[in-house]
Amino acid sequence: METVNSAFQYCDQLVRDFEKVITTPILNKSSVYYTGVDLGTAYIVLAVLDENYQPVAGAYRFASVVKDGMVVDYIGAIRIVKELKQELEQKLGVELIYAAAALPPGTDTLDSGAIKHVVQGAGFEVTNVLDEPTAANAVLKIQDGAIVDIGGGTTGIAILKDGNVIYVADEPTGGTHFSLVIAGAYKMSFDDADQYKRDFKNHRELITIVRPVIEKVSSIISRHISEYPVKEIYLVGGTCCLEGIEDIIAKQTNLPTYKPQNPMFVTPLGIALNC
Ligand code: ATP
Incomplete structure (x- = not known):
């Protein structure tokens, strides 16, 4: 710790x-x-x-x-x-x-x-x-675990062992999908939904709406790390600014999940x- x-x-x-x-x-x-x-x-x-x-x-x-x-x-x-x-x-x-x-x-x-x-x-x-x-990882300085980068278009996963990247993957689910779900739920344009999502005041209300997308991201993570002895997940990328995302990922993957103050x-x- x-x-x-x-x-x-x-x-x-x-x-x-x-x-x-x-x-x-x-x-x-x-x-x-x-x-x-x-x-x-x-x-x-x-x-x-x-x-x-x-x-x-x-x-x-x-x-x-x-x-x-x-x-x-x-x-x-x-x-x-x-x-x-x-x-x-x-x-x-x-x-x-x-x-x-x-x-x-x-x-x-x-x-x-x-x-x-x-x-x-x-x-x-x-x-x-x-x-x-x-x-x-030049900024996080993690020795062992998985770095999960949830950006705009994709979720990138890197597994580290003794400070070295030993496995990488990138899958097309990211912040864009979160915004699309919000746009659909609130009947907003994509741009308005994306802006609404980026406002921290709205995160508490949005977390239930985007929960299925977070669960999808969690299942992507679980699939990629299943063959490796990963004990901790570290979140980076703009989408991880979403407050509460770390709790859902931790619950779904059953692994302690950490994120820095500003993962963006x-x-x-x-x-x-x-x-
Ligand atoms: P990729 O890594 O997929 O190529 P990218 O590097 O552009 O994309 P980031 O800049 O890490 O990705 O993140 C962009 C995403 O983060 C966008 O979907 C954006 O809406 C989202 N985002 C930015 N700020 C916030 C915020 N405060 N709350 C929620 N989401 C945010």
Whole structure:
């Protein structure tokens, strides 16, 4: 239990610092800046760290350029990453040169370098392309257990043993499905439902409505970890912001389930740490 707390201490502090610099960048005189580019189904996030790997700036934008871990709008993706890069460069007063990117688990053979080319096309020198769970674990620092990344389009699962990723999977159920269920239940447009879902005030009421989707995610997790001696689950990804999701997953999988204070920015920060 102590390991869990100390891991989240680092993670929570890093994410808190990052949230602050999204609104107020830190203009320091770093000799080098490291940028993590997270091209997600729902959001594109850029996280900038200084030479001491401390967050100094960040930006994100809602985008539909990636589907099931694949870039489906290549030009649109480059445009948005370029715009976010320029926005951050203006705020920091420096050119951002180096960036790392990440691939959802299990898509490295399908991707054919598209994500790397997007980041290069936006003007970065790509220093690393890693898998998302490894990125997340640079922040969580878990030795053993399963990291479950519930993003916009997919649920990624990575099993760790002695700090190394030994199994990965990615399945198409994520926040989009939650929003679709809410849209249907409340007769709202998808965009309104997604916005309603992101408001923490509505979580208590929504948890019963999206419970079947959480149970589906839980059964995906259980299926993938069944062959491994997983004793704990660690949640990351924007969908895990939903209050109470961890309790349902814990109950359904019968495993202690933990999440950091803000699970949304763990992966982009981990990507930047690996730049
Ligand atoms: P993927 O990992 O599937 O490629 P992504 O990287 O874009 O997608 P994230 O940024 O981790 O995914 O999460 C996006 C999802 O998180 C969206 O469905 C969004 O609606 C949801 N989300 C964001 N904030 C909240 C919140 N406060 N409460 C509930 N859901 C949220």
